[in-house]
Amino acid sequence: MVATQALDAGTRRPGRRETEGAAALAATMPRLVLEARRVSSLLAHGLHGRRRAGPGESFWQFRPFVTGEAAVRVDWRRSARDDRLYVREREWEAAHNIWFWIDRSASMGFSSDLAGASKVERALVLGLALADAFVDGGERVGLLGLTRARASRGIVEHMAQALVGDHAGLERDLPPEAQPARFDEVVLISDFLTPPERIAASLASLSAAGSRGHLMMIADPVEETFPFTGQAVLHDPEGGPSLDIGDAGAWGERYRTRIAAHRDRLREIARAQGWTLTLHRTDRPASEAALRLATLVIARGG
Template sequence: MAIPRPGGGATQVLDRSARTPGRRETESALALAERMPRLILESRRVSSTLAHGIHGRRRAGPGESFWQFRPFVAGEAAARIDWRRSARDDRLYVREREWEATHNIWFWIDRSASMGFSSHLAQGPKVERALVLGFALADALVEGGERTGLLGLTRATASRRIVETMAQALVADDKGQDDDAPPPATPGRFDEAVLISDFLSPPEAVKASVDRLAGRGTRGHLVMIVDPVEETFPFSGQAVLHDLESKLSLNVGDAGAWGEAYRVRIAAHRDRLAEIARTQGWTLTIHRTDRPASEAALRLLTLVAAARGTG
């Protein structure tokens, strides 16, 4: 069972007889190609429950000023077609608004080793919940007229096939499984970023990523995915902790006493993450994997709507 070690990855409580502690389960959880069809279906189910939570940003003001006509892209909703302009020649066109042309929402989904953990209390590995949540949000936001994409992997698009596009890009991105920080991508000014991770990296590494993105005018949201066991450390007696990132092990003689110190440290770690987000005007959402993904998705939609309303 993965136990966060703030400032240095995650650990796992293991059977002393395990030869390769935790690796088989972690590698299985992170081998996403065969899981993607199921995760896509799950994300579609979640996004369909958010229909009433999708924010309406089509309002009077600069964001609705006409920007340009652009060719219709296969996969977009037919309702976006401007039939009067399209009737002038043999192509279909979309009337693009200024708001749509200059604002995008970018996702980064952590797929590093610690995200492969799942305890008996969870509904699945953290990485699966992160993917379902990211896909569902992207799908719902596109339905609401937004452009979304993956930082460093795809362009921002309003295609109705955004979930499939994101899934294909992630499966093809082998390097991303080793990174526990967003890529050095450069979103545009006033874009938004949604970073989904367990954020068990040192707080200063998280701060560096947030400061870099915020320094370009990007607003954003941190979504911390947490296994229930990582909240409470409900162990006693002797235990062996295994770090899924560094593969180091630690023998703990009194897990109950160690757990008390752990809970203090994890609370301090989260307080620091909240401070990092607050300093840049970002938000922090903590989501447990024993709770429905729709809870976090609806909260994020509300936060995105609030950010748009003040933009």
């Protein structure tokens, strides 16, 4: 079982566990990429992108030349292929990006017999699927502290490669320090089993320049119900102490009360910054959570 106590990230040092974690991630990433593509395809009909012509650097499409336009807008190389004149249009380069952070710390590796996947695998599938869907809708996507935002057709592979190479990220239970621009969207995917005051400080920092955000809380069904009986010992996967709780059945009610209070506090923190909070259980389909979060991001973007 996962304990809510977490070590300060600054006291950790990469070691054998981090190396093993990176190797395991590299081995499973191809399968997760395929699953993310499948989930992304399910979102395609529900998303309406904001891609449109305008001033910018990224090529969007060719369109027929319209009488009255300036001749300098004609793309003569494309026009030479047939009997029509064509104009090269570029995407609208508004200052709007969508930034992702996907928690890969030790607590995210938990998976019970009731779950469809471990929390980290589900978080990665959700993050990659949403990134693919947003890029397909005309948005630019990046990883906080790892990559620049881009509207690349290969965004899933690009993000997967960056995550596999980010060994330091295995020791981070909150996003790296970053300053997203005003009107940018930030998506944090984690179990958020971190002291609320640290989460509040992180969100305040990310929101300082006017960005908006969304918390996607990943939970194993066992973490919701605590269906244990008899003698039990809880182990903190982040490296903290173990706790002998004695009779798990008697302790369960107190646990459920505390986890509910923790989530209520997270909702307050998110609301104070104008962020949203969505809970996703790993025994539910990934597409369900992806559609919910995509809808929230689109609604925010207007």
